[in-house]
Amino acid sequence: MVMEAYAVPGCELMQFDDQPALEQFIAAELAAGRPTANLALHYPETGGLAVQERIDVNNPAANGATWRYTLSGWGLIQLQLEFRQPGLVGCRIAVNSAERARAWAKTYPRLGEPDLWDWPAIEKHARRLIRVLRKYA
Secondary structure (H helix, E strand, O other): OEEEOEOOOOOOOOEEOOHHHHHHHHHHHHHOOOOEEEEEEOOHHHEOOOEEEEEEOOOHHHOOOOEEEEEEOOOOEEEEEEEEEOOEEEEEEEOOOHHHHHHHOOOOHHHOOHHHEOHHHHHHHHHHHHHHHHHOO
16 A cells, blocks of 8 residues: 655645655646655555554645645655756665564554564565665665
8 A cells, every 4th residue: 555644735645555656646746846756665464554644734835735635654664756957866775673663552552563564574675665666765
């Protein structure tokens, strides 16, 4: 499952069911002049909880919107895209470790127990994504 990690203020989170939908989203982000896009990847076999939250925003750049949605989860893999110049996109993978998730679990109980996640599977997917991205660096 690939979704926005942070929705545009006042809009629902977008989910991308195939590559053309994701490409269309990235093209729209570029056309809108947004400098970054943050995606959350959840592999069903890794278990855990992907928690969608509505948060309040107070930002003039939100064009009057007072809320936005985020997607959080201990084992979600974050893909951060930075649109640097035409034809050049910086990519970064970010993912929690089991140890970090356990250390922060009491602070964020809404994300559930970190042990609901299959951490070896998460690490495997994150490493594979990093290997793929390095081919294009």
